[in-house]
Amino acid sequence: MSATTPPNAPQGLQNSIISFPDPGILLVLINRPKQLNSLTVEASYELDSVFQWFDNEPSLRVAIVGGVGKAFCVGADLKQWMSNNKKGIPMDLPTNGFGGISFRHGKKPIIAAVNGAAYGGGCEMAINCDMIVASASASFCLPEVKRGVTPFGGALPRLMRIAGRQRATEMALTGRPVTAHEFKEWGACNVVVERGQDVVDRAVELAKLVAANSPDAVIITREGLKMGYESLGVGDSSRLFLEGWSKRIYEGRNMQEGLDAFTEKRAPLWMDSKL
Structure with a gap:
């Protein structure tokens, strides 16, 4: 294995940054900090292509997804969504769902490094990752009911299985943010990283344990x-x-x-x- 960039790595990415912090590990950072890493349809397709490449690249074993700036991902880019909705244009997401993850089955594991707000589609992405490492200041939220819509990226049945009926119902029907410590108590988060520690560094430590195995x-x-x-x-x-x-x-x-x-x-x- 090598931590160098694979020769066929995706180039010219507009909405994300990829790097290789350790042999066998891919780090993907959503790079739309001014928009709190909300995703346009094009950004979802870009991430989907990155994770499909990851699954097919033999030198890579495990991936980490995080966000640049204060947020992990706060869901869909509402400007684009509202504009398209007025024009009658449906949100045409990739088969693997929002951010290329919310409906992903995939071949290899992805760890979510949740550095801040994981709202809406961002929360659905995190819930469908194989493990979650969250900053103590991070929060998870499905606010769709407050906007007259509903989570459609697979989070509802997954959250029901992970957290149980009462907790899942509370989160989905109130739309309130859930803290990282609560999420861990619910069994939905593996590690909470306290203030002063870097959530990506902790995710890399966990990824190294996976990458060291067959x-x-x-x-x-x-x-x-x-x-x-x-x-x-x-x-x-x-x-x-x-x-x-x-x-x-x-x-x-x-x-x-x-x-x-x-x-x-x-x-x-x-x-x-x-x-």
Whole structure:
């Protein structure tokens, strides 16, 4: 692995900044600070293309998404939304949803580094990330009911599964902001970073733990987690996981490398995943 920029990395990005803080790790920062990182339709498509590239780039293992400035993402760019709505133009988002994440299934994990407000679509993005690291000053909010609309990016059923009916209902029907500490108490956030610490740095630490593992095992294990999360019961998800994925991990060279490294008492030398 190398922390250098892959030769085929996306170029000319208008709404985001990408970097590679450590081998195998992609950092994507939404770069619309004057708009509190609200996203136009074009910005959603740009992020979608970045994360699709990430899934297909063998040298990368895990991604982090954060925001430049005071906010993570406060949802859709309302100027564009209102203008298009008056013209009868629907919000045509990519298949993977708002920011290329809210409906994303993907192949590799993404960690949300929530540095500030994650509102509306930004909250839906964070909830569909695999892990969340949040600043103590961050907040999560689904304010759509206050604007006469509703969250449509998948957050409602996901929040119900994660936080339970009463908490999900409170958040969705009151539209009140939820603090990072509350979100962690609800089981929706992994780490809260206290003031004076950098949320992206903490997310990179977590990403390093993922990137240090077998890339094949990470991809396949994530599939097993998704099966249970997305509605299948333990029996069905375990059976489908075993039938559909176990052979693929046995056929890969990284499994043997992990076993050899354990036997030889050395660090494994993982190969880029071909899954």
